[in-house]
Amino acid sequence: MGYKVKKNEVGLKILIPTFLRFVKIDKGNGGFEIKPLYMLNEEEIKKYKDKDDYSITLYREKVSNFRVGTVFDASQTNMPLDVIEQELNPVLDNPSADGIADTFIKAIYKDGFKVKYEDIKGGAKGYCDIDNKTIVIKQGLSNLMRLKVIVHEYAHGLAHQHLKNNNKEYQEHRNQYETEAESIAYVVSKYLGLDTSSYSQMYLYSWSKEKDFKEIEDSFNTIVNYSKKIINNYNKMYEENLGLYADEYKALKI
Numbered sequence: 001m002g003y004k005v006k007k008n009e010v011g012l013k014i015l016i017p018t019f020l021r022f023v024k025i026d027k028g029n030g031g032f033e034i035k036p037l038y039m040l041n042e043e044e045i046k047k048y049k050d051k052d053d054y055s056i057t058l059y060r061e062k063v064s065n066f067r068v069g070t071v072f073d074a075s076q077t078n079m080p081l082d083v084i085e086q087e088l089n090p091v092l093d094n095p096s097a098d099g100i101a102d103t104f105i106k107a108i109y110k111d112g113f114k115v116k117y118e119d120i121k122g123g124a125k126g127y128c129d130i131d132n133k134t135i136v137i138k139q140g141l142s143n144l145m146r147l148k149v150i151v152h153e154y155a156h157g158l159a160h161q162h163l164k165n166n167n168k169e170y171q172e173h174r175n176q177y178e179t180e181a182e183s184i185a186y187v188v189s190k191y192l193g194l195d196t197s198s199y200s201q202m203y204l205y206s207w208s209k210e211k212d213f214k215e216i217e218d219s220f221n222t223i224v225n226y227s228k229k230i231i232n233n234y235n236k237m238y239e240e241n242l243g244l245y246a247d248e249y250k251a252l253k254i
Contacts, residue, residue: 003079011070017063023048024059034059060172097143100192100234104150107237108135113157115150125149128156130164144194148185151230155184159226180219180226187227188234 021037025044040048040056048056074081105115113133120126120138126149128135135153137146160177163170170177 003077005072005077009072009076011072014069014071015066016069018065018067019061020064021061022059023056026055097147097194100194101143101147101150103238103241104147104154104234106241107233108150108154108157110237111158111233113154126153128153128160130157130161133157147194148189151188152181152185154230155181155188155226158229159184159222176219180222183219183223184227184230187223188230191227191231192234 022034023037023040025033025035027033037048044056047053108115113135115135115137117137117139120136124138125141125145126135126137135150135157137149137153141149156177159180160170163177
């Protein structure tokens with residue numbers, strides 16, 4: 001990116017993992033073979049790189065060993081950290097987000113989930129405890145960021161219920177599940193006329209940059225179906241909250 005390490009800075013020694021990539025080869029009739037990428041022949045490599053060929057796809061990556069490497073902390077460089085922090089964590093704000101968030105929380109409770117606020121340490125802005133059906137949001141977020149995180153964690157709660165009591169599955173495919181949840185949050189926010197692109201685009205890039213198109217395409221159905229479900233749940237709760245004005249609301253929707 002063009003930034004440089006300051007003069008006389010001492011590097012930090014760390015252990016760097018080396019990953020072995022495995023692919024899944026479709027053998028027909030529902031059978032498949034798992035093979036390390038480096039063992040593919042020339043013809044198989046061509047199939048793997050062909051985005052229209054689904055016979056050989058990425059299966060998983062596994063740590064094979066570690067080596068000693070040298071890195072530098074951002075503070076040891078001439079990077080404009082204040083500017084970068086603003087880019088990575090923009091302040092999302094919108095006056096209408098508070099009312100929308102309240103309606104969403106009611107819809108979430110109707111779905112059997114609870115919402116609570118905590119002083120979450122670290123960079124996480126929220127998480128979904130699927131086992132206890134609880135969505136936890138970091139205290140102190142701006143109203144639009146709070147809404148986006150609520151929808152993101154709500155998406156986890158609905159789309160990823162199969163991960164209940166299966167943290168290993170989540171950790172192994174975390175980039176897939178985070179990409180799906182953030183994509184759903186982005187679609188829902190866009191539907192509501194709220195712009196979260198300054199945060200969502202960076203978030204999506206960080207989780208999906210190592211994925212190929214075949215893998216991302218597999219998540220499209222999840223993103224579309226649960227975006228529709230969440231929007232439908234929101235609209236039903238919004239209409240219910242209108243009370244005496246429900247008929248007028250229906251007429252407007254027609």
